[in-house]
Amino acid sequence: MAKVITFSKTFPAYHPKAGQETNFMQKFWTSISVPLPVSVDAEKLEGEVRKLMFGDFKPKHHTIRAGSRWKVGDKFSPRIWSDKPYKSKQLILADDVEIKQIWDIEIKTAYKRLAYNDGLSLAELLQWFKYPKPFKGQIICWNENVTY
Numbered sequence: 697m698a699k700v701i702t703f704s705k706t707f708p709a710y711h712p713k714a715g716q717e718t719n720f721m722q723k724f725w726t727s728i729s730v731p732l733p734v735s736v737d738a739e740k741l742e743g744e745v746r747k748l749m750f751g752d753f754k755p756k757h758h759t760i761r762a763g764s765r766w767k768v769g770d771k772f773s774p775r776i777w778s779d780k781p782y783k784s785k786q787l788i789l790a791d792d793v794e795i796k797q798i799w800d801i802e803i804k805t806a807y808k809r810l811a812y813n814d815g816l817s818l819a820e821l822l823q824w825f826k827y828p829k830p831f832k833g834q835i836i837c838w839n840e841n842v843t844y
Contacts, residue, residue, distance in 0.1 A: 698770075698771040698772050698773045698792040699765075699766075699770065699771075699772050699773070700772065700773045700775055700786070701759060701761070701772045701773070701774055701775070701836070702775045702776065702777060702781070702786055703718070703720040703721065703724065703759070703774070703775070703776045703777075703789075704718055704720065704776075704777060704781055705717065705718060705720070705721070705776055705777050705778075705779070706718060707820075707824070708781075708824070710826070711820075711823050711824060712823055713820065713823075718815075719753055719815070720756055720776065720815060721776050721789055722753045723753045723754065723755055723756035723815035724755075724756050724774060724789060724790075724815075725789070725790070726753050726754070726755040726756070727755035727756050727757045727815075727838070727839055728790060728793060728838065728839075753815075754812065754815060755813075755815065755839075756813075756814060756815030757813045757814075757815075757837060757838070757839040757841075757842045758797075758813055758814060758835050758836055758837035758838065758839070758842060759814065759835075759836050760801065760803075760810075760814060760825070760833055760834070760835055760836070761833050761834055761836060762831070762832070762833040763833055763834070764800065764833070764834055765834075766795060766798055766834055766836050767795070767798060768795055768796065768797060768798055769794065769795065770794075770795045771792040771793065771794050771795070772792065772793055772795065772836075773788060773792050773793075774788070774789040774790050774793055775787060775788055775789060776789055793838045794838065795836055795837065795838060796837055796838055796839060796840040797835075797837040797839075797840065797842065798834055798835065798836060798837065799834065799835040799837070799844050800832075800833075800834055800835075801831075801832070801833055801834065801835050802830065802831065802832050803821075803822075803825045803827060803830075803831040804828070804830060804831075806818055806822065807821070809844075810835070810844070813837075813839075813842050
């Protein structure tokens with residue numbers, strides 16, 4: 697059975713963007729290339745259809761979690777909170793997704809590429825993890841083209 701990874705719909709209360717949309721759902725879908733509905737024109741219009749369906753969001757190729765409980769080959773059920781985290785239902789975003797790569801990480805310096813692949817700006821990433829407070833965890837990546 698797949699473990700659950702739940703993405704936040706909004707930035708947390710301690711973040712300068714508290715309450716604003718993260719758009720993680722759309723960024724996740726952009727990353728995994730959700731199959732488009734079957735139609736004659738879908739192939740020809742794929743880029744435009746995706747933009748209309750998901751918006752023009754940069755992809756979220758991975759997530760960062762504390763601890764070290766994940767490994768390559770694990771599957772996770774991607775979900776998003778319907779409202780307030782831990783106080784609302786979880787909505788399933790896609791079928792179970794296989795983890796392609798894992799990296800251990802300590803966030804103690806500014807990682808611009810890490811922020812981009814996580815679907816955030818550098819400032820948003822550092823504020824999310826309360827930098828310069830030490831953080832140790834894993835980068836959980838479902839895109840095999842990302843490298844560090």
